[in-house]
Amino acid sequence: MWERVPEHPRGRVKVRTIDRTKHPMHLTLTTWNINSVRLRIDLVARFLKAQRPDVLCLQETKCPDDAFPLKRFHRLGYEHIALNGQKGYHGVAVVSKLPFDASNIRxxxxxxxxxxxxxxxxxxxGLAAPLVLHNFYVPAGGDIPDPALNPKFAHKLQFLDEMKGCAPLHPDNGDRHVLVGDLNVAPHENDVWSHKQLLKIVSHTPIECEKLLGVQDRGNWVDIARARIPMSEKVYTWWSYRAADWVAANRGRRLDHIWVSEALRDGIRDFRITRDARGWERPSDHVPVTAVIEV
Incomplete structure (x- = not known):
């Protein structure tokens, strides 16, 4: 990879090559369910200007591809964008300062x-070896945790089963894969504000937790949050709009995840949750989740 290096104050530059085998690259990656990218593009811009991740993965963009605010992202320095959108619902996007070798939709x-x-x-x-990045928005599942009574919950369970069964999603030994997104399941006891009270609430029911952890086990994925934060500590990435004071109530759930393949485990350098974003004007109910990985 080429890098421009300042030579002296008059602004002339020289160019040198970087050997990535001797100078590993640190990839900063953020996932964020933005709950309408056009409605909250100013919040996205605020985050990008402050944090400058290399790659931003968005979920629930809620716009067709031809309405995605490409020009705004380009002005912010994110010229490489992979989209899978639809009008008014769902939608995912990968927005990057780094070019892609390829993109795909499943x-x-x-x-x-x-x-x-x-x-x-x-x-x-500029990576020494390929890295595959998957961005997911798993179905929320509605309010009734019974697939016989609630087609949305049945869809969610089927979706998780298909994720587990989809071989290309799961890395072989040595493969460098990252899986991120709003997976809409808080799988561990301290991923929710009250394990006992949420056992019958969609996103933390035993069957959902079992299925998501089955996906994780199938690919031998490393959950970065729980690799960095003890299981005994509460960790949240989502706070409901229904709370009059989300800070005082603090009834959160960890629905947003960053997983890496075993080959990248030793490259994990940082993990952070931008909790303050939940208090911004007209926010998403999810907040940005960021990892730094040596690649």
């Missing part, structure tokens, strides 16, 4: 509902 449950997009970062991005 469908699940025989539905065309814009819940997945993947990209490959490789030589074009």
């Amino acid at each position: 469908t699940f449950c025989d539905k065309i509902d814009s819940r997945h997009v993947s990209v490959i970062l490789g030589g074009e991005a």
